Amino acid sequence: MLKQLYIENFALIDKLELEMENGFTVFTGETGSGKSIMIDAISFAIGKRADKTFVRKGTNKSIIELIFFIKDNMKKLLENMLKEENIDIEDNIIILKREIYSDGRSLCKINSKNVNTSFLKKISSYLINIHGQNEFNELEETNHINILDSYIGIRKMKQFKEYISIYSSYIKLSKEYEDMYSNYDKEKNKRELELLKYQINEIEELKLKKGEDKNIEDRLEIMDKSVKISKCMNGLYEELYGKTNNILKVLRIYMQEFENFSDLDDNLKSISEKLNDEYYNIEELSYEVRDNLGRYDFDEDRKTILEDRYDEINRIYSKYAQGYDKLKEYLQNAYDEVEFYEKYEDKIKDIKRQMSQLDEKLKNISANITSIRTEKKTELEKLIVDELATLGMKNVAFDINISPLDTYNNKGNDNVIFLISFNKGEDTKPFSKIASGGEISRFMLALKNVISSEFEKTMVFDEIDTGISGLASEKVGKKLKDISRVRQVLCITHQGQIASYAQNHIEVFKTEEDDNTLTKAKILSEKERIVEIAKMMDASTDSIKSLEHAKELLSKNSR
Structure with missing residues (x-):
């Protein structure tokens, strides 16, 4: 939920x-007050x-900060995404901050870390949605299929899980095939193979x-010193x-002499x-020296053979890899590459064969998923139309158009587009072409009343009451309150x-201070709410009847 809203110089x-x-919070105030x-x-x-025209006159920058308290399941969902940007979540709090400068520059921050605008949008889309004239968010056409699937619960179905598993394998093989095929050059491969075999x-x-x-x-070091060693x-x-x-000979003479004295005392x-x-x-040493006489005599021919062998080893080391172990590793890699090139064409054919098999499976399972969507879309269409009727929109026609895509994606083979008409006799068209802010808000209200989500984000409704009667307003208010039991709802009305x-209840109003017009807001007490x-x-706030009626409405509806 949005816990704190801070705005400065905006x-x-x-x-x-x-x-x-x-729960349910309303922003009210006179027209032009700044809601x-x-x-x-x-x-x-x-x-x-960013739009620098919103920076308050005479100041350098605007600052807007939103502080959200999130539940554990939302934290688990966002943690990995935020870790990619080295952003931590402490105490289940996420702070979104935007600074807009008078020269047109802007800064985006999440938990005090700078991020780009697209990442800010990505994270905020899990936390809050605004529904109004220029804010489509969940009603972007790319999200229509997600809305339908959420209603059906398709992601929990065995068929869809099987599809995702096969699709993941298909994508992996497709990438492998693309990499191999794009790099395939028969003549070049032939030259590579010949070079590897030569090596x-x-x-x-x-x-x-x-x-x-x-x-x-x-041995060469010994040969360099062979003359001295032999001498x-x-x-x-x-x-x-x-x-x-x-x-x-001298030692033997003295050894025999001292043997005769050895019995005279211990020292002798x-x-x-x-x-x-x-x-x-x-x-024993003399025998060992005798056996090695001539061994270290200088042999020019032998030295030449050793030097030639040593030069050849170092030539191979310099050419391929330094040292015996690294040379053996290079040799094994060369054998592996030879096998790779010799089987390159066969490998491409095998991947193509596997892709063809997976393609057939995807075709069959995606057709099954399409059938489920086609069957269930009628239910959702009726539920939405019925909900909208209770909100004072009685002539709505709503169609969910499902058409095949040219290729598969992680949702199947379907393109899902919501088409709507708010006026009797008109053809249904995409939301972006015909829907007003109030109509979008009421559609989302109807949608959220029909479809629940595991991750309940804050919903902001703008202009939801445009062009509706008092009776319809009662129903809109009740539905907003019902939705607010499971998620935070903010509404301008x-x-x-x-x-x-x-x-x-928050009142937005204008005031003048030192020749400046300012927009302010305050949280109303119960007595202030009655008056508002x-x-x-x-x-006519002087009307006792109006005050009594307001008090009665609050007593009945806000509890």
């Missing part, structure tokens, strides 16, 4: 803040195209083993074993044992009978 309003209540300004302000706040062959011919490149790096290896062997007085025994251990360790059904309704019905 037309004749300098500053206005109203706390709104649930329509209130509707204009709300319209701009929910996304109407696969080049990588496979390398026969690269994991870690081979690192192994070659290490050290030969020198060490000579010292350990080769020359006449080699280390092993320890030296003898360690000498013995070291001798055998060095002997000139009829005392309608005003008497409201739970809340009496004035609306008689214009």
Whole structure:
């Protein structure tokens, strides 16, 4: 529900803040007092195209702010949409704000975050609707099918759920087919296939083993130092074993000598044992050095082979992917692409075949949905006409035209248009061509009396009482009150009978301050309501009879 309305520097309003209540609220006031300004302000706040002429003279900008308290089901519905714009909902409150500048610029905000006008309209359409001469909202032709389906309850039907499932698959395949077909070039595909096969062959011919490149790096580094390594290896062997007085020979002499002393004390025994251990360790080392003599001798041919192999590996790395793992991944992707191109035409044919099968299913199910709509539309037509008759519109003809579309959409294969005539003998025509603000308001009143919704938004009615009698006004007032039991209703009215059904009453009036004419509004007390309704019905507030009649109406209707 709309909880607070704030308007600043808008037309004749300098500053206005109203706390709104649930249920049925009327705005009343003399002709020209500024009631329509209130509707204009709300319209701009929910996304109407900005108009700088509404900025109050002598000020820089107009500000309109609407604060809504929403229920949990509405919060759940809006949360994901708002998250896309990084907007949070705290305490189930949504604040719509519009700033219109004197130079023509405007800003739209939802919960203090800047948004574009189209997003503001989208979110506000779930919160509030205005029904009047220039505000069609729910009666836009694109929404007619939604109204009919809401009455039928078609979205809960098994057939429709099955249709949506198949339609989603169809759309997914259609996009896949379009992407593949638009990119299909037989000669280009052939060239791509040849290139991929060449790349696969080049990588496979390398026969690269994991870690081979690192192994070659290490071996080449050894080769670069092979002369020094061989010199050290030969020198060490000579010292350990080769020359006449080699280390092993000297150690063996002392090992034998100390073995003779080992029984004399523990220190000599320890030296003898360690000498013995070291001798055998060095002997083992000398054998290992001997076995590797010549291994590190420089081999120019071998080095050339390794360098060539290393260069070839790095050439392939540079051309395709760095490193063994990434090269293998590239190779697998190339194999996958080869399979893709080799089966490209078959894939297109298969998608086309699947689409054809789904198309046949869509055709059958959508025909069933069309039959349901066609059968049920007659009921809705009659209910709306009967409702309008109770609202003083006795010569209304209402037709729901259902025609086939050229293609499927997420609602089926039907184009639904509401056609209406408000005068006897005239042909039915689209709303936008013939309906006045009052007629639109009363049609929506009839519609909402027939169709309920899970998400009950605030409804604003403008000019709903235009051209209707006192008896019809009574019926309009009663229906507005009935609707307000499940949703907030705001209504501008000139009829005392309608005003008497409201739970809340706001008077709009003009006043003069410092040579300026201003529009003001105030919430009326019960006594003030009696006077206002009496004035609306008689214009003579001094009439005791009028006051008594107004009091009686309020007592009977507003409870």
